[in-house]
Each structure stands twice: as structure tokens, then as C-alpha cells.
Amino acid sequence: MERVPDALTAEALAAKEALELAMEVGCDRVILEVNCAELKVILEDSEGFKSCIAGICFDITELARSFVDFKVEWVPREANSVAHCCSSLVSSAERSMFWFDDIPDWLEGLVSIDCTPMNN
Structure with missing residues (x-):
């Protein structure tokens, strides 16, 4: 922005x-x-x-x-690699990217990591 x-x-x-x-x-x-x-x-x-x-x-x-x-x-930021990674993909020329029907494998992998609870 x-x-x-x-x-x-x-x-x-x-x-x-x-x-x-x-x-x-x-x-x-x-x-x-x-x-x-x-x-x-x-x-x-x-x-x-x-x-x-x-x-x-x-x-x-x-x-x-x-x-x-x-x-x-x-x-916490540490549990939000999806947002961090996605935000690094946008630029002033391309502010938005949408994946509704075909979610990239790399994105599914990050979501899986972010959503897996950590044992303390």
C-alpha cells in the first residue's frame, strides 16, 4: 500500500x-x-x-x-507464514492475487504448517 x-x-x-x-x-x-x-x-x-x-x-x-x-x-507473526509469503508476492503493479479454485501447492503447504498446533 x-x-x-x-x-x-x-x-x-x-x-x-x-x-x-x-x-x-x-x-x-x-x-x-x-x-x-x-x-x-x-x-x-x-x-x-x-x-x-x-x-x-x-x-x-x-x-x-x-x-x-x-x-x-x-x-502471532510466527504462526502466519501464509500472510507473510503472500504479501511478498504483490507489487505496485499487481496488488492482488486470487486463488479460489486452484490453490498452489506451496500455499497449501504453508497453510498446513500454520494450522498445525505446536506442542509445548
Whole structure:
């Protein structure tokens, strides 16, 4: 994203775009996974609308009302190799990539790793 002042704003804008896409393709149950704990807190706190990203948070909250079931989950960066890898593929010329019917093998492998619980 161009001209974004900080990581919090970038993550909020990405979340908003993701929810718009989810609505466009007809999803009715959505879990929004964020790796920015601050964004999760802001979205779940009524005081969050006093933050510097209040307008984006309002948009996200309104989009969330469109789904039958919606929740926000924080996922540590170490458990989110899919987002990291996918974000490194986009460029200013090609901002979006979609895999609905034919998911690449490398992506399935990353999802499998991210979704496998670690034993402590």
C-alpha cells in the first residue's frame, strides 16, 4: 500500500479490503486474523473509535455486521507464514492475487504448517 503512515494503518486497511472481498464472494462466517494485537484491541473496544484509524475501524465494524458470524483473532507473526509469503508476492503493479479454485501447492503447504498446533 502506498502512502500509509504506519503498520497499524496498513493492517487495518488490509483487513477492510479482506472483508470487502469476503462479502463480494459470498462468505457469511468470517474470522479476521490479525497479527497486530493493537488492531484487535481497537476493533473490540468501544474506545477504539477515538484512535487515529477510527474511520477505518468504523468501516470494518460496519462490514462485520454483514456476516452471520464474525470475530477477530490475534495470530502471532510466527504462526502466519501464509500472510507473510503472500504479501511478498504483490507489487505496485499487481496488488492482488486470487486463488479460489486452484490453490498452489506451496500455499497449501504453508497453510498446513500454520494450522498445525505446536506442542509445548
